[in-house]
Amino acid sequence: MAENYFNSLSLREQLEQLGKCRFMHLSEFTDGVNALKGKKMVVIGCGAQGLNQGLNLRDSGLDVSYALRQAAIDEKRQSWKNATENGFTVGTYEDLIPTADVVLNLTPDKQHTNVVNTVMPMMKEGACLSYSHGFNIVEEGTKIRDDLTVIMVAPKCPGTEVRAEYVRGFGVPTLIAVHDDNDPKGEGLAIAKAYAVGTGGHKAGVLMSSFIAEVKSDLMGEQTILCGMLQTGSLLCFDKMIEEGVDPGYASKLIQYGWETTTEALKYGGVTNMMDRLSNPAKIKAFELAEEMKDIMRPLYNKHQDDIMTGKFSATMMADWANDDKELLGWRADTAETPFEKTPAGDMDISEQEYFDNGILMVAMVKAGVELAFETMTAAGIIADSAYYESLHETPLIANTIARKKLFEMNSTISDTAEYGCYLYNHACVPLLQDFMKNIKSDVIGKGLQLNDTGVDNARLIEVNEAIRNHPVEEIGATLRGHMSDMKRIV
Amino acid sequence: MAITLKNLTVDFDNRFQCKKINWTLNRGEHWLITGSNGSGKSALAAILAGYGDIEYGVATNLPQRVGLVSFEAQAELIAAERRKDDADIMDVITEGTPVQEIIDAVTTDPDTANQLIEQLGLTPLLDRAFRKLSTGETRKVMLIRALSCKPQLLILDEPFEGLDAKSLDALQLHLAKVAEHIPVVMILNRLDQCPGYITHIAYMNQGELQQTINRSDTEAHDALLQLLHLKTTDLELPPADPDFALPVLEADQPLVKLTDTAVRYGDTTIFENLDWTINRGQHWQLTGPNGSGKTALLSLITGDHPQCYVNDIFVFGFKRGSGESIWQIKQFIGYVSTALQWEYTVGTSLRNVIISGFYDSIGLYSKYTDNQKQIAEQWLEVLGMSDRANDTFTSQSYGDQRLLLIARAMVKHPPLLILDEPCLGLDDMNRQRVLALIELICSRSESTVLYVNHHAEDKIQGIENHLAL
Numbered sequence: 013m014a015e016n017y018f019n020s021l022s023l024r025e026q027l028e029q030l031g032k033c034r035f036m037h038l039s040e041f042t043d044g045v046n047a048l049k050g051k052k053m054v055v056i057g058c059g060a061q062g063l064n065q066g067l068n069l070r071d072s073g074l075d076v077s078y079a080l081r082q083a084a085i086d087e088k089r090q091s092w093k094n095a096t097e098n099g100f101t102v103g104t105y106e107d108l109i110p111t112a113d114v115v116l117n118l119t120p121d122k123q124h125t126n127v128v129n130t131v132m133p134m135m136k137e138g139a140c141l142s143y144s145h146g147f148n149i150v151e152e153g154t155k156i157r158d159d160l161t162v163i164m165v166a167p168k169c170p171g172t173e174v175r176a177e178y179v180r181g182f183g184v185p186t187l188i189a190v191h192d193d194n195d196p197k198g199e200g201l202a203i204a205k206a207y208a209v210g211t212g213g214h215k216a217g218v219l220m221s222s223f224i225a226e227v228k229s230d231l232m233g234e235q236t237i238l239c240g241m242l243q244t245g246s247l248l249c250f251d252k253m254i255e256e257g258v259d260p261g262y263a264s265k266l267i268q269y270g271w272e273t274t275t276e277a278l279k280y281g282g283v284t285n286m287m288d289r290l291s292n293p294a295k296i297k298a299f300e301l302a303e304e305m306k307d308i309m310r311p312l313y314n315k316h317q318d319d320i321m322t323g324k325f326s327a328t329m330m331a332d333w334a335n336d337d338k339e340l341l342g343w344r345a346d347t348a349e350t351p352f353e354k355t356p357a358g359d360m361d362i363s364e365q366e367y368f369d370n371g372i373l374m375v376a377m378v379k380a381g382v383e384l385a386f387e388t389m390t391a392a393g394i395i396a397d398s399a400y401y402e403s404l405h406e407t408p409l410i411a412n413t414i415a416r417k418k419l420f421e422m423n424s425t426i427s428d429t430a431e432y433g434c435y436l437y438n439h440a441c442v443p444l445l446q447d448f449m450k451n452i453k454s455d456v457i458g459k460g461l462q463l464n465d466t467g468v469d470n471a472r473l474i475e476v477n478e479a480i481r482n483h484p485v486e487e488i489g490a491t492l493r494g495h496m497s498d499m500k501r502i503v
Numbered sequence: 504m505a506i507t508l509k510n511l512t513v514d515f516d517n518r519f520q521c522k523k524i525n526w527t528l529n530r531g532e533h534w535l536i537t538g539s540n541g542s543g544k545s546a547l548a549a550i551l552a553g554y555g556d557i558e559y560g561v562a563t564n565l566p567q568r569v570g571l572v573s574f575e576a577q578a579e580l581i582a583a584e585r586r587k588d589d590a591d592i593m594d595v596i597t598e599g600t601p602v603q604e605i606i607d608a609v610t611t612d613p614d615t616a617n618q619l620i621e622q623l624g625l626t627p628l629l630d631r632a633f634r635k636l637s638t639g640e641t642r643k644v645m646l647i648r649a650l651s652c653k654p655q656l657l658i659l660d661e662p663f664e665g666l667d668a669k670s671l672d673a674l675q676l677h678l679a680k681v682a683e684h685i686p687v688v689m690i691l692n693r694l695d696q697c698p699g700y701i702t703h704i705a706y707m708n709q710g711e712l713q714q715t716i717n718r719s720d721t722e723a724h725d726a727l728l729q730l731l732h733l734k735t736t737d738l739e740l741p742p743a744d745p746d747f748a749l750p751v752l753e754a755d756q757p758l759v760k761l762t763d764t765a766v767r768y769g770d771t772t773i774f775e776n777l778d779w780t781i782n783r784g785q786h787w788q789l790t791g792p793n794g795s796g797k798t799a800l801l802s803l804i805t806g807d808h809p810q811c812y813v814n815d816i817f818v819f820g821f822k823r824g825s826g827e828s829i830w831q832i833k834q835f836i837g838y839v840s841t842a843l844q845w846e847y848t849v850g851t852s853l854r855n856v857i858i859s860g861f862y863d864s865i866g867l868y869s870k871y872t873d874n875q876k877q878i879a880e881q882w883l884e885v886l887g888m889s890d891r892a893n894d895t896f897t898s899q900s901y902g903d904q905r906l907l908l909i910a911r912a913m914v915k916h917p918p919l920l921i922l923d924e925p926c927l928g929l930d931d932m933n934r935q936r937v938l939a940l941i942e943l944i945c946s947r948s949e950s951t952v953l954y955v956n957h958h959a960e961d962k963i964q965g966i967e968n969h970l971a972l
Contacts (some may be wrong), residue, residue, distance in 0.1 A: 071829035098809035181864025
């Protein structure tokens with residue numbers, strides 16, 4: 013196996029790469045798709061990302077075809093059906109790769125080494141290889157031929173969303189990067205920008221980042237707050253409610269839809285707005301619970317970030333890949349057997365506000381997770397913009413998947429890499445919060461505070477409000493949400 | 504006993520026909536008949552008064568004595584007076600029949616007649632010749648005759664037209680009292696004049712009774728108001744945005760040319776060997792059973808079907824798959840379908856929905872101009888929704904959403920307007936409203952219309968070409 017690329021860099025270079033993340037202005041995309049006009053784009057991987065990005069790029073006037081393995085063509089596999097029914101040219105690697113000006117590698121992470129090793133020798137001199145995740149370059153340290161340009165274009169949504177938003181005339185937020193070691197002609201950025209325009213991403217906002225910043229922040233976010241915290245929170249909150257005698261159907265529903273409802277408030281106005289949806293006594297309670305959990309979980313967040321930075325995480329996961337995903341598949345099966353997962357949501361009505369009032373602990377968990385992930389990432393040299401997107405910004409997106417089909421849906425929508433990290437986190441976090449959970453009662457999860465007097469101490473409320481509002485994730489969030497709403501403007 | 508018209512077709516001197524009328528007027532009901540000019544409002548009322556030749560169907564329990572006030576009856580009486588005058592061959596200057604005599608000829612209730620004569624200010628005119636009266640004065644005479652003949656049914660066709668304010672008040676008061684024991688059928692162009700005692704509304708269109716609604720059904724009532732707005736107001740379509748001109752198309756090129764096209768899913772062929780040319784100004788109707796591929800065919804044209812890239816398709820100067828973007832195609836097309844309505848779930852305002860038509864987007868993601876905003880507001884006026892400009896689209900009724908999407912499709916005055924089953928899923932009233940708007944568009948714009956539907960009865964005037972799948 014190749015050497016971890018990040019570890020091969022000097023600290024100075026590492027910090028420089030980690031610090032890259034800039035929200036690009038719409039005026040930087042006036043050249044449209046011109047840099048790719050008339051170029052041959054060949055997609056590898058015809059799953060949700062591959063197919064839908066291809067549909068968008070073609071509808072933007074670009075020349076897109078799909079390279080499949082001979083076996084996939086001969087056996088008319090799903091990927092072959094996806095591509096041909098949509099009227100794309102389909103051919104073998106041997107047929108198409110040598111003609112490609114841009115090869116879009118849209119296969120899952122764990123296939124990257126194999127795919128890249130296969131196609132790299134076939135690619136024509138001076139062509140471009142595009143990724144949607146930097147894992148292969150950064151963690152696996154795959155070295156790409158010097159004459160090839162290497163870029164990353166990563167729409168920050170599932171493939172179906174990428175298509176649906178494009179059809180609406182919009183797009184999804186997209187991260188682009190150029191691998192500095194592979195930009196021989198200096199055209200990487202122009203190609204990446206044109207690609208982002210071709211998928212509609214420029215309308216929703218493009219972040220200019222680096223392979224390293226993308227990988228290190230993406231891994232951290234998905235393992236901790238995004239997937240890990242929501243999985244741990246779901247399991248702990250459900251078991252506690254059952255222990256406290258809450259109706260199982262109600263408990264299941266409160267969690268399944270509670271994450272989505274409470275983080276919707278997060279999307280609009282950050283942690284501040286989410287906390288403001290609680291009554292004053294509940295807000296103070298949630299604040300105190302979050303502070304307590306942050307102290308308990310901080311070492312775990314640090315460990316995740318450290319393991320990601322040193323490459324220990326990726327090495328562990330790659331060992332599991334080599335072992336036929338034994339751990340991953342085992343953990344996936346375990347999750348399916350948890351009481352939360354197995355208890356269907358009841359058919360009672362829960363009002364939007366009730367999700368907050370009866371889900372104080374869930375709100376506290378989101379707050380603690382978002383802030384801790386953000387703090388840990390920025391402390392490790394990832395800049396605030398990246399840290400914001402990989403923590404607060406994506407939490408509502410993941411919460412939506414739980415609302416659809418609980419943890420099963422979340423874990424099948426996210427990448428295998430995220431899923432693996434999520435289980436790692438969960439296995440450490442559940443025991444870590446065990447003592448904390450002993451003191452939790454149904455007043456903060458399941459039944460609400462049920463106070464006759466909702467009065468609070470002024471000084472304490474001011475103190476709490478200021479602490480919430482002055483957290484650095486709130487500062488950067490306000491700025492970036494400003495950019496986003498400027499782009500989206502009305503919707 | 505209820506007056507019943509059952510499947511009734513009535514001819515009026517070969518000039519006009521009321522067709523297939525089914526109508527029941529129960530005791531205690533007071534009806535308003537409304538509709539656009541020439542829709543047959545007066546004819547429908549005249550049937551109740553025994554006019555017209557029944558060609559088909561049955562009318563039962565028609566009243567014996569009807570008090571009728573209408574322009575036609577008024578004109579008839581005036582003409583009769585004139586004939587009397589002409590018939591007088593003696594070389595004597597005749598004054599004609601005095602008003603008092605005209606009234607007495609039909610009155611069976613002199614108390615009511617006298618009371619109304621005084622209230623309507625006719626006392627000084629009683630001795631004057633009827634044919635010397637002004638239009639408003641003759642109308643008052645007609646009203647007095649109708650109200651003082653102990654009628655079993657009152658038919659009042661635009662009774663308030665031409666009356667001075669004082670007389671109007673007196674008449675309104677009197678009618679309100681009369682309505683307590685005599686059924687009233689009133690004809691009005693404008694629903695806002697509708698008196699409080701009216702319980703039901705009948706809507707006529709092209710000689711047919713298309714709607715009967717109970718006035719307490721506020722939703723139906725509002726929809727009817729809007730339909731009348733579209734039907735009876737002289738509406739101009741808002742202009743295109745001059746700052747947003749579409750690329751000019753070559754005049755002699757067809758808008759659309761499909762050659763030997765096919766759509767296939769796996770082993771299933773939806774259609775094949777299809778050639779179709781749509782020239783500018785050539786309106787088309789496309790029909791076919793479910794699953795015949797109507798929508799697939801349309802989406803080959805709009806570019807929404809991925810197989811447009813493997814077919815020989817020429818649209819708006821572009822050969823598909825030659826490096827054009829889908830937005831370059833869509834800019835020439837206004838498109839409305841049920842599917843679009845389902846997809847249009849963005850929580851945005853009515854105004855923004857219409858503006859989004861300039862950008863072919865679902866939701867609005869671009870900075871629009873003041874001009875575009877103004878044009879959108881003009882469209883809302885056409886739809887009669889000006890007061891709702893800032894309401895959210897998703898909170899509107901299904902029919903209103905459809906009207907808004909049609910306005911969205913038309914806002915840029917597209918060379919091609921595609922209406923894919925625009926009436927699908929709409930009730931009768933909303934169907935009428937949508938068709939009224941489409942007819943307005945067809946008559947007032949230069950867009951070539953491509954109209955897809957199942958319902959043979961939803962015809963649009965001016966569409967001559969027909970493709971059946």
